[in-house]
Amino acid sequence: MSDRDLLLPVASATSGGNDAVVAPHASALATLWHLLTGSKIAMVGAAIITFWTVAALLAPWIAPYPPNTLDPAGLIYPYPSAMHLLGVDHLGRDLLSRILWGARTVLTVAPLAVIGAAALGTLLGLFSGYRGGVIDAVIMRVGDVLLAFPKIILYLIIIARFGASALNIILVITFTAAPIVARIVRAVTLDVKNRDYVAAARMRGESPLYIMFFEILPNTRGPLIVDFFLRLGYTAVAIGVLGFLGIGLPPPDPDWGGMVKEAYGMIFVWPHMTLIPAAAISSLVIGFNFLAMGLKEAAQDG
Amino acid sequence: MLRYVGRQLLNMAITLFAVSFLVFMLNELTPGDVARKVLGPYALQDQVDQLTRQMGLDRPVYVRYIEYMGKALTGDFGESIVYRQPVAAVMWDRLRNTLLLATVSFAVIVPVSILFGVLAGMRERSRLDRAVNVFSSVCASIPEFAMGVFLLAVFVVWLKLLPGTAPLTSSGGWPIWSQFVLPVAVVTIYDAGYLISMVRQSMVDVMRQPYIRTAILKGMTFRQVVTRHAMRNALITPFTVILLQLNYLVSGLVVVETVFAYPGFGRMMLEAALAKDIAIVEAGTLIAVGVTMFTQLAGDLGYMALDPRIRV
Numbered sequence: 001m002s003d004r005d006l007l008l009p010v011a012s013a014t015s016g017g018n019d020a021v022v023a024p025h026a027s028a029l030a031t032l033w034h035l036l037t038g039s040k041i042a043m044v045g046a047a048i049i050t051f052w053t054v055a056a057l058l059a060p061w062i063a064p065y066p067p068n069t070l071d072p073a074g075l076i077y078p079y080p081s082a083m084h085l086l087g088v089d090h091l092g093r094d095l096l097s098r099i100l101w102g103a104r105t106v107l108t109v110a111p112l113a114v115i116g117a118a119a120l121g122t123l124l125g126l127f128s129g130y131r132g133g134v135i136d137a138v139i140m141r142v143g144d145v146l147l148a149f150p151k152i153i154l155y156l157i158i159i160a161r162f163g164a165s166a167l168n169i170i171l172v173i174t175f176t177a178a179p180i181v182a183r184i185v186r187a188v189t190l191d192v193k194n195r196d197y198v199a200a201a202r203m204r205g206e207s208p209l210y211i212m213f214f215e216i217l218p219n220t221r222g223p224l225i226v227d228f229f230l231r232l233g234y235t236a237v238a239i240g241v242l243g244f245l246g247i248g249l250p251p252p253d254p255d256w257g258g259m260v261k262e263a264y265g266m267i268f269v270w271p272h273m274t275l276i277p278a279a280a281i282s283s284l285v286i287g288f289n290f291l292a293m294g295l296k297e298a299a300q301d302g
Numbered sequence: 303m304l305r306y307v308g309r310q311l312l313n314m315a316i317t318l319f320a321v322s323f324l325v326f327m328l329n330e331l332t333p334g335d336v337a338r339k340v341l342g343p344y345a346l347q348d349q350v351d352q353l354t355r356q357m358g359l360d361r362p363v364y365v366r367y368i369e370y371m372g373k374a375l376t377g378d379f380g381e382s383i384v385y386r387q388p389v390a391a392v393m394w395d396r397l398r399n400t401l402l403l404a405t406v407s408f409a410v411i412v413p414v415s416i417l418f419g420v421l422a423g424m425r426e427r428s429r430l431d432r433a434v435n436v437f438s439s440v441c442a443s444i445p446e447f448a449m450g451v452f453l454l455a456v457f458v459v460w461l462k463l464l465p466g467t468a469p470l471t472s473s474g475g476w477p478i479w480s481q482f483v484l485p486v487a488v489v490t491i492y493d494a495g496y497l498i499s500m501v502r503q504s505m506v507d508v509m510r511q512p513y514i515r516t517a518i519l520k521g522m523t524f525r526q527v528v529t530r531h532a533m534r535n536a537l538i539t540p541f542t543v544i545l546l547q548l549n550y551l552v553s554g555l556v557v558v559e560t561v562f563a564y565p566g567f568g569r570m571m572l573e574a575a576l577a578k579d580i581a582i583v584e585a586g587t588l589i590a591v592g593v594t595m596f597t598q599l600a601g602d603l604g605y606m607a608l609d610p611r612i613r614v
Contacts, residue, residue: 148321149590188541245556289439
């Protein structure tokens with residue numbers, strides 16, 4: 001803890017915030033760059049994510065084969081070779097090409113779903129915790145009903161009813177994750193709203209909106225920043241899980257979870273067909289989580 | 303306090319009804335499917351229609367819902383079309399298996415998470431904190447199905463030390479306890495990775511508070527500060543999260559159960575939903591929802607008991 005922290009109100013000291021994060025004049029990109037270069041682990045995470053992002057963007061040009069072309073002859077030697085750098089899958093499809101195209105799927109669906117969930121959840125949690133009363137009861141009740149559903153059942157019902165499209169997966173993840181974000185924000189709000197500096201703001205005559213967004217919201221920044229990037233990771237996992245359970249994006253387009261599922265039965269004979277997509281999704285999620293961890297630390301250091 | 307509990311229990315009842323009605327509606331919107339599922343793809347449409355009438359599926363949804371709930375309250379959840387048995391029989395069996403796996407996992411996860419979370423968070427940026435942080439982050443990052451196949455490749459395919467499936471029968475030549483090792487390992491690695499980072503973060507926040515500095519300046523040993531002042535406060539925020547893991551451990555085990563062919567509740571729900579076995583899906587959803595709501599109530603009460611500043 002630096003001496004500077006002791007001079008600040010408890011809220012600023014505990015939120016682990018730094019002026020760079022909220023500085024209104026610095027551009028978001030400049031801030032992010034500043035934070036990134038401040039942490040080794042964030043750099044590692046960013047490198048992994050950059051790698052997969054580039055792979056996803058360039059997949060149509062750098063993939064050596066079309067991702068869905070069957071080649072039974074490839075099964076004569078399915079292991080990594082000069083012809084197929086990562087080998088082929090159980091239908092003889094080039095694994096490297098399918099991994100590259102699979103990156104496109106997850107890197108489109110996951111960020112969209114998480115942004116939706118974070119925005120919706122923060123808004124609901126703030127209002128719920130600060131206002132209390134009927135608003136709180138209604139928001140929390142609706143959230144409870146959504147949270148009360150086992151996620152997988154919600155996925156199944158909706159996917160069985162409306163089909164496994166990318167949009168449906170995004171919507172399902174947004175609505176199942178938003179109540180969780182809301183609970184986190186609400187818990188912090190409840191904890192903070194009885195503190196002296198909030199009472200002081202109220203006595204100064206600040207509006208409820210000002211108090212919510214400028215006195216309380218900064219306290220949620222610590223947990224929320226962590227949650228946002230961790231949630232990107234979780235969402236990538238969720239997409240993989242849906243694929244693994246056979247209710248993800250429909251085949252034949254490559255999706256890492258689905259690739260693990262398809263090759264799983266062959267693990268005793270050709271383990272690489274299962275292990276390579278499993279490693280791909282693991283590395284992507286590790287990238288997200290390292291970035292989350294590092295950014296948080298860098299934000300605290302300033 | 304009693305009024306609060308009473309109100310929450312009422313809320314639970316209302317939510318359960320809302321959920322059961324929603325699931326019933328969504329599943330029953332296509333009544334023809336049930337009869338078709340029973341008779342198979344080669345049955346004539348006439349036969350399907352006849353069975354639909356026989357099963358009473360042509361009556362209005364609300365009539366059937368009231369009838370269903372009436373029976374459900376007495377423990378009769380109807381007949382499963384996939385397992386060809388009463389739903390209750392299949393479900394309690396599977397639920398018991400899952401609870402067994404969940405209990406063993408939970409008993410490992412909670413102490414491990416609190417221990418490592420507190421150790422890492424009490425001295426932020428120490429070497430121990432770094433190591434725990436990176437390790438738990440990696441653990442929480444690897445999806446269960448990926449960790450499942452990694453462990454399977456090493457311990458089953460390569461070392462041949464453990465069984466690759468956990469059917470809970472000893473017919474495969476492996477003792478039952480050995481079948482638990484890999485599933486519990488996968489659940490623990492994944493979930494503890496997440497919980498450790500929650501506990502650590504909370505601990506870090508608490509250790510930055512002025513009253514901790516006061517306690518240190520007062521001359522207390524670091525150990526006393528951590529155990530008497532910091533831990534109690536640091537465990538408040540993760541408390542809800544820890545309890546919410548119970549939900550994960552009831553319905554979220556579907557992946558682990560699928561990887562290791564474990565006859566549990568989650569896998570039953572997946573199979574039922576894929577096969578449109580509506581009776582099972584409805585009953586299972588009610589059970590899972592009940593567990594969730596109960597956990598949430600327990601979480602709220604515990605939260606209040608731990609933090610006197612929060613009052614209802």
